[in-house]
Amino acid sequence: MSAPVDPNAKGIKTLDKDLGRITLLEQAASFTSRPLVGPGVALIFIIIAGLAAATIMGATPGAWVVVIAATVGAYMALNIGANDVANNMAPAVGANAITLGGALIIAAIFETAGALLAGGDVVGTVSRGIVAPESVSDPQVFIWAMMAALLAGALWINLATWVGAPVSTTHSIVGGVMGAGIAAAGFAAVNWPVMAKIAASWVISPLLGGIMAAAFLAVINNRIIYRDDKMAASRTWVPILIGVMGGVFATYMAMKGLKKIVSLDMSQALLIGVVVAIPLTLIMRPIIRRQSRGLENRTKSVKVLFSIPLVFSAALLSFAHGANDVANAVGPLAAIVHAVAEGGASDSVEIPYWVMIVGAIGLSVGLMLFGPKLIKVVGSEITRLNAMRAWCVALSAAVVVIIASWLGLPVSSTHIAIGSIFGVGFYREWYHEKILKVNRDMSSLPVEERTRRKVVRRSHMLTIMTAWVVTVPATAVLSAALFFAATLLAGVQ
Numbered sequence: 001m002s003a004p005v006d007p008n009a010k011g012i013k014t015l016d017k018d019l020g021r022i023t024l025l026e027q028a029a030s031f032t033s034r035p036l037v038g039p040g041v042a043l044i045f046i047i048i049a050g051l052a053a054a055t056i057m058g059a060t061p062g063a064w065v066v067v068i069a070a071t072v073g074a075y076m077a078l079n080i081g082a083n084d085v086a087n088n089m090a091p092a093v094g095a096n097a098i099t100l101g102g103a104l105i106i107a108a109i110f111e112t113a114g115a116l117l118a119g120g121d122v123v124g125t126v127s128r129g130i131v132a133p134e135s136v137s138d139p140q141v142f143i144w145a146m147m148a149a150l151l152a153g154a155l156w157i158n159l160a161t162w163v164g165a166p167v168s169t170t171h172s173i174v175g176g177v178m179g180a181g182i183a184a185a186g187f188a189a190v191n192w193p194v195m196a197k198i199a200a201s202w203v204i205s206p207l208l209g210g211i212m213a214a215a216f217l218a219v220i221n222n223r224i225i226y227r228d229d230k231m232a233a234s235r236t237w238v239p240i241l242i243g244v245m246g247g248v249f250a251t252y253m254a255m256k257g258l259k260k261i262v263s264l265d266m267s268q269a270l271l272i273g274v275v276v277a278i279p280l281t282l283i284m285r286p287i288i289r290r291q292s293r294g295l296e297n298r299t300k301s302v303k304v305l306f307s308i309p310l311v312f313s314a315a316l317l318s319f320a321h322g323a324n325d326v327a328n329a330v331g332p333l334a335a336i337v338h339a340v341a342e343g344g345a346s347d348s349v350e351i352p353y354w355v356m357i358v359g360a361i362g363l364s365v366g367l368m369l370f371g372p373k374l375i376k377v378v379g380s381e382i383t384r385l386n387a388m389r390a391w392c393v394a395l396s397a398a399v400v401v402i403i404a405s406w407l408g409l410p411v412s413s414t415h416i417a418i419g420s421i422f423g424v425g426f427y428r429e430w431y432h433e434k435i436l437k438v439n440r441d442m443s444s445l446p447v448e449e450r451t452r453r454k455v456v457r458r459s460h461m462l463t464i465m466t467a468w469v470v471t472v473p474a475t476a477v478l479s480a481a482l483f484f485a486a487t488l489l490a491g492v493q
Contacts, residue, residue, distance in 0.1 A: 038369040042078050045365050049074035049358045056354055062340040069147055070358060073333035076154035077362020080169045080329050082370035083161045085111060085363065086378050087397075087417035088317040089371075091390035094379025097307040098314070100372055106311070107318045107371075108364035114322025115360035130174055131181030135189035143339050144486045145184045146332040149176030152479035153328075156471065161370060164377045164460075165467035168412035169328045172475050174198060177332070179476030183483040195472075202468055205411040206419025208403070213396035213420035214427035220388050221431070225299055231292050238305050239284035245309055245395050247277025249316045252398040255405055256320045266406050306387035313394040321413065322363060327351070330359035378418065383425030383456045396420040418464060425456035 053070035057063035089103040098106070136142045153172040160167040174195075181189045220241070227233040251273035254264050264272070288305060295301035334351040379385060385393070397417045404411040432455075 042075075042365065042369055045078065045362065046071050046074045049362075052354065052358070057340075060340070065143055065147075066337055066340055069143075069150070069333050069336040070355075072147060072150050072154065073330050073355070074358050074362050076150055076157075076173075077326075077329035077359045078366035078369070079154050079157040079161065080325060081111070081363040081366025081368075083157050083166060083374055084169045084325060084414055085318065085321065085367045086371055086374035087166060087414050088321055088394075089314050090375045090377075090379035091385055091393045091417075091421070092310050092314040092379075093375050094385040095303075095307075095310060095387045095390035097310045097387050097390065100375065103314070103375065104368050104371065106315050107367055110315045110318035111322035111363045111367065112360045114319035114324075115326040115363060116322075116356060118319070118323035130177045130191055130194060131185070131189050135185040136181065139339050140490070141184050141487070143336050144490060145180035145483055146177075146335050146339075148180040148183075148479045148483035148486055149173060149475075150332040152176040152179065152475045152482055155478060156475045160467050160471075161374060163463065163467075164373060164381075165464050166374055166378055166414055166418055167467050167471050168414045169325055170412060171198065171468075171471045173328045173332065175472035175475030176479040178472070179479035180483045182476070183480035198472065201411050201415065204404075205400070205415030206422065206468075208400045208411070209396050209416035209419035210423025210426070212399055213392045213423040216392035216395055217389060217424055217427055220392070224302055225388075230297050230299065230302055231295060234292055234302050234305055235285075235289050238288045238302075239281050241391075242284045242288075242309050243277045243281030245313060245391070246280040247273035248395060248398050248402070249313060250276035251402055253316060253320060256324055256401060269402075303387040306391045310387050310391050310394065313391065313398075317394060317397060322360065325413075326356065326359040326363060329362060330355045333358075377460065378421065381457060382418075382421050382460050383428070385421070385424070389424045392424055393417060393420040396423070415468065422456060422461065428455050 050067050050071040053067045054063065057066050060066075085107055089098075089107045092098045093100055093103045131145075136145060150173070153169070153176040156172050156175075157167060157169060178190055178195065220237075223237045224230060224233045251269045254262075254269040254272045255266070291305055292301070295304065330351055334355050337352060337355065397413060397420060400411065400416045400420075401413060
């Protein structure tokens with residue numbers, strides 16, 4: 001005789017299944033909605049920037065144009081934070097000198113500080129002389145040209161970030177200004193000699209960065225890594241290298257990061273660097289001696305000694321980046337505000353402080369929301385970085401900017417940083433191949449084994465270099481199209 005069946009059992013099983021489905025549905029909803037958090041927060045920031053502009057401008061004639069420009073400027077700042085800031089922090093993260101979360105916090109603080117404390121130089125209304133202001137005499141035409149340039153640059157950087165390509169934000173806005181200037185006033189309005197220098201920087205920037213970073217790595221390898229007693233070599237050379245780093249960054253900050261606070265020429269900046277380098281070297285000697293006690297005679301131990309200086313260098317690069325590149329986000333916005341208030345363009349305008357705040361916060365918000373993707377690409381997917389290699393990349397970026405400023409060469413900090421990473425990777429490939437050839441004929445190795453020794457990902461190299469070359473023409477064409485569309489909708493002749 002079978003046992004009686006509980007009439008409620010079937011209902012309980014059905015209820016359990018339903019609850020299970022609800023739980024799975026909630027988990028799926030949580031998973032699918034997660035990618036929407038970033039864009040949602042970004043949209044809120046853009047809306048707040050527009051509302052702030054509306055409040056500040058009040059009933060000023062043309063205030064609605066400034067509101068639109070403020071939202072586009074906020075969008076541009078977000079994209080610069082997502083794409084450009086990764087170049088400063090990615091090497092330190094890739095070298096495991098700092099966690100991704102720590103890097104985001106440090107970068108956000110120093111980017112904002114640099115933008116608000118040392119940013120906001122007098123900015124050319126048409127992006128540093130790319131287009132002559134007198135060639136666009138109609139205020140309405142000028143305003144929509146700047147709007148188109150700003151939006152084109154932002155859209156291009158957004159696309160580059162999405163595909164994982166670090167591009168020059170300066171070149172993006174320059175291309176946008178050039179395209180809108182041509183659309184508004186013809187090819188004669190463009191300063192072509194300046195554009196030729198910018199095109200030359202596509203080669204100059206990464207080449208100088210790569211050569212300098214490879215040279216620094218060669219010095220470290222020769223003087224420390226390939227010595228029998230690595231710790232003894234470290235006690236001698238690491239304080240000197242940290243002193244050099246301190247001097248270089250002092251010079252870099254004097255020239256690029258603090259120019260709004262104090263104006264110094266090259267000789268004065270170099271003197272500041274020397275004054276910092278010598279005592280820093282002396283101070284670091286007992287510190288490195290103490291840190292090296294008990295460490296094994298291994299390369300891994302040497303990496304420990306470079307980790308903290310690497311974090312400091314990344315923070316200083318972020319400060320200088322915030323001071324300099326915030327103008328790329330808000331320079332055209334400031335030009336639009338000036339044109340609306342004064343009724344036309346001028347050779348240069350001062351960026352209003354509320355505009356600076358929009359740019360500074362936008363850099364940090366963009367970094368926090370969307371920066372991790374580019375940090376991962378730059379820090380670990382191009383080539384493997386450790387603390388010493390990342391230190392070479394950071395130092396190379398600062399040295400090349402100083403040399404370029406002295407020689408008057410137009411360079412991109414993004415191109416320098418990425419070129420430095422490639423330089424470090426290709427130097428390692430060259431050195432390993434050299435060692436193999438000394439010890440045995442590399443041609444005797446299987447093809448698979450030879451291929452495995454390549455430490456630079458060629459696919460990333462091709463993607464990044466293509467994005468660099470395409471940036472100016474792509475933003476120029478996009479900006480021209482946006483300008484024609486905007487003037488058509490606004491009824492501007």
